[in-house]
Amino acid sequence: MTDLELYERVRQKDKEALETLYDRYERILYAFVLQLTKDRDLAEEAMQEVFIKLWRGGGIYDESKGKFRSWFFTMSRHVAIDLIRKRKPDLQLDESYAKAIPSDSPSVEKEVEWHDGHATSFQAKSA
Numbered sequence: 001m002t003d004l005e006l007y008e009r010v011r012q013k014d015k016e017a018l019e020t021l022y023d024r025y026e027r028i029l030y031a032f033v034l035q036l037t038k039d040r041d042l043a044e045e046a047m048q049e050v051f052i053k054l055w056r057g058g059g060i061y062d063e064s065k066g067k068f069r070s071w072f073f074t075m076s077r078h079v080a081i082d083l084i085r086k087r088k089p090d091l092q093l094d095e096s097y098a099k100a101i102p103s104d105s106p107s108v109e110k111e112v113e114w115h116d117g118h119a120t121s122f123q124a125k126s127a
Contacts, residue, residue: 003068046080
C-alpha cells in the first residue's frame, strides 16, 4: 500500500493505516527530528506530536504540491522547531540544518533520500 493510500485511510480514522505509517517512518523520522533537536526526549515528543497531528487531521497533504514523504518530513521539521522554541526559548537553533531543507524546495526530497540511505546503512550495521 502506498503512503498516499495509507494517508487517506488515516484521514478516515483507520488505526491500522496509522500503525503502518508509523512503522514505515519511525526510525528515519526519529533520526531526522533528533538531528534537529539534539535531544532524545524532545525528539520523542516531536514524533508523538507529528503522529497525533496526522491522526487528528492537523496537517492536510496536497498531492499537487509534491510527494507525501516530503510533506511529512516538512511537517515533522515544523513540529520539532516549534517544540524547541517552546521548551527551550533561550536556545539558539542550529538554523543551518533547518535552512538546508526549506519546505517549498525540492531539496527536501534529496534530504529524505539521504536519510533513507543512512537509515538503511544504520539498520544493516545494527543487525
